[in-house]
Amino acid sequence: MSVLVYIENREGKLNKGAFELVSYASRIAKDLNTGVTALSIGNVSESELSRAGQYGASKVISINDGRLETLDNKAYTIAIEQVATAESATVLVMGSGFTGKAIAPRLSVRLKAGLVPFAIAAPSSYQPFVVRKKTFSGKSFSDVEVKSAVKIITLSPNSFGLHESPVSTAVTTFSPNLLDSDFSTRVDSSEKFSGKVLLTEADIVVSAGRGMKGPENWGPVEELAELLGAATACSRPVADEGWRPHAEHVGQTGKVIAPNLYFAFGISGAIQHVAGISSSKVIVAVNKDPEAPIFATADYGIVGDVQKILPELIQSIKASRSH
Amino acid sequence: MKLLVCISNVPDTTTKIKLSPDNKSVDLSGIQWVINPWDELALTRALELKETAGSSIEKISVASVGTAELEPTLRKALAIGADDAFRIDLNPQDAYQVAEELAALVKAQSFDIILCGIESSDYNGAMVGGMLAEQLGYTSVSSVSSLNLDGSNVKLTREIDGGKQNLTVSLPFLAIVQKGIAIEPRIPSMRGIMTARTKPLTVVAASGSSALTAVVGNALPTAKSACHMVDAENVSELVRLLHEEAKVI
Incomplete structure (x- = not known):
């Protein structure tokens, strides 16, 4: 035994x-x-x-x-x-x-x-x-x-x-x-996803949704992830629109994750999304809609414009580390 | 070539979960039943493959293990476009038993390709596909996000940790499929709904399988405490809270 x-x-x-x-x-x-x-x-x-x-x-x-x-x-x-x-x-x-x-x-x-x-x-x-x-x-x-x-x-x-x-x-x-x-499986080719931190293994995940307005606005999301050594993720509509790769989709039909800290920027928090993140230890939500269901799941929340809050958050974290 | 899509009958994903008074089971009264989302995508991909010019797929079957109550879900699969359906008449106790019953059906009907959704949205087991493949001695690939036929081979893409692999396998073969296999699940057309009524839905007697596990109790998660709201003009306060209170950054 x-x-x-x-x-x-x-x-x-x-x-x-x-x-x-x-x-x-x-x-x-x-x-x-x-x-x-x-x-x-x-x-x-x-x-x-x-x-x-x-x-x-x-x-x-x-x-x-x-x-x-x-x-x-x-x-x-x-x-x-x-x-x-x-x-x-x-x-x-x-x-x-x-x-x-x-x-x-x-x-x-x-x-x-x-x-x-x-x-x-x-x-x-x-x-x-x-x-x-x-x-x-x-x-x-x-x-x-x-x-x-x-x-x-x-x-x-x-x-x-x-x-x-x-x-x-x-x-x-x-x-x-x-x-x-x-042996019955032959590998023809492989490709690696970009991004240094694996979503399924990350301690911190920075995720964003349709509230970002378009794929061209993802810079600060990636910058925050880089700063925190975090993986990037997204909601289903964002993956379906092709703004981000499907491998980043967290939610019921995407990946189910359980990081220590999960940031949801501009994600309303549909039940299918929450199914993928509810085991996270701490959830932070930023959304312009105070009624967004994500706030029922989040531990910390800010009601506001993600495009304005994200750069401020990055600056604030940098400042907190410099002293 | 014959293709089988295994179907799980699950509560709609927006269902609020209630437990029976003794917590031994989930209260299923008033629930809206649907085709498991991943199985629906698998069926959609199967139909796309059959409709490809020169396709070698002659027939798409769907099968499910359960009581007569799941027949509307199988009829929906027929309405979406499956050619025939099998219901194995048993209220299964676990995935092992489901796989054993499906294996008996596959041995009797000889399917060349089997598609299973990666998990069911109720029990979240991700078990039946792999168990069925092993019962049959079939090659299996899991986490498949793209699948195409190439003569007597199957070309597919699977997700692995941190990347993707393009693979070739030969038949017979079982694919456990995930997001990406099809983009939008197909919706039954009016004509599909009409013809589904006359398509064969065969009830098969259970083969005498047995379960290895049993659910002996259930619980609901404890309610989360209220969200701590931080003023939008005071982002540094959020950083302080995450650092000093939550201790996560």
């Missing part, structure tokens, strides 16, 4: 999301009186992987197989299944990003393991095994009992936080037994 946590790397580095998952797995392992094994796929150095020990992983298994450079759903599923079986994992923890969404459901079938996706807390009980998740895009929560022997949980980002519990860590390598026929 063990808790296995799958951690992702970005260009060989583990990020906050990976450490949050290890923290979460460690909490479950502690409750179950067992250990945590972290699994990494990709080219990550031993010293980088051993950082997982800071959050409680006593063992890290590294798969460095060039064929797994691309996320091939079938092959990834088989590789992770082999590690889960070798480790006798009874609980498997993954992130709920692109990889988790693609792989966790396939693993659920392969391991005949009940899956709780987008969990927001550690299990509330273990006998029975019950985990809470968001439902109806954050308008309610459901407590899900997992009845199978093996359980899979994908964690909503920024819902558990980082919790250090340092242990000494052994890094081992694992070579999955994969056939060429297990």
Whole structure:
């Protein structure tokens, strides 16, 4: 019996999301009186992987197989299944990003393991095994009992936080037994989005809507994001109009995010938009309409013209930092 | 070539959620039911592909697992343009069970391409597509934002962390589609609504699947405290609050 946590790397580095998952797995392992094994796929150095020990992983298994450079759903599923079986994992923890969404459901079938996706807390009980998740895009929560022997949980980002519990860590390598026929996805080309900070990983998100009047007015939005080390985002109409790329759309049908701080400039706050941002820790809204529904969701608000307030906000933050 | 779009019947996205008195279930009385938004986009894209000159798609089917109450939603899918519909007669307990039932249908009907919306707007699970692909041993790609046929291959674009990838896969294949796959969902025409009445909607008996999970309780979020309003002439006060009170910058 063990808790296995799958951690992702970005260009060989583990990020906050990976450490949050290890923290979460460690909490479950502690409750179950067992250990945590972290699994990494990709080219990550031993010293980088051993950082997982800071959050409680006593063992890290590294798969460095060039064929797994691309996320091939079938092959990834088989590789992770082999590690889960070798480790006798009874609980498997993954992130709920692109990889988790693609792989966790396939693993659920392969391991005949009940899956709780987008969990927001550690299990509330273990006998029975019950985990809470968001439902109806954050308008309610459901407590899900997992009845199978093996359980899979994908964690909503920024819902558990980082919790250090340092242990000494052994890094081992694992070579999955994969056939060429297990690979079925060919990559023809890739492109990277501009913007340094990933929307789904950002601590601060600067978002703007139709109140900006046009794409030519996005300069201050990007300037504020740059100043705060934040990601930029937008509302659905803005993406649909082609003012901003679809990848920036947050909301029910776009991305669901949970940063520490979310700025909504000129976004009225339709229910579908709020569904994508309601888990943010602090929401700031600026809108010229005092009746805009965004103010019902926001923690701080200013009624006013975004074109006037944004530059003032940038100046004010710069000023506050200079002394 | 036969294409299947899996349909989830969900409450309209503007529905206010109420719970039953014992919190064991969501109070579904008076709810307006719709096709899950992502499934609607998947169906729209399927129709666009079929209508392309020289398309090899002969038929588009839709399928859903549920009781007779979801039939109006399947009729709407027929009105939008699907050729036939299947309802698997079971009130499913979880996504695993839904996927198992859909897999039994696919094995009986042999579809070459399956499209699933990335998640349902009620349970927000993002599970059925991947589970169905694994049940069938199909290749699957998730977070697909563009999809085109190229002979016996499928060319598609998927979103990944910080970028996009253009991929080629061969059939049979299951795509889990997200925003971008189609721009606006198609609306049924008057003629579509008329012909939908006579299109086949087949009720299929459940195959004896079982669930691995169950919802045992529900809760509503606690009400948010009132928004702290800052005067538009005093933007520096907002910065102070974010720095000293909220401690987020």
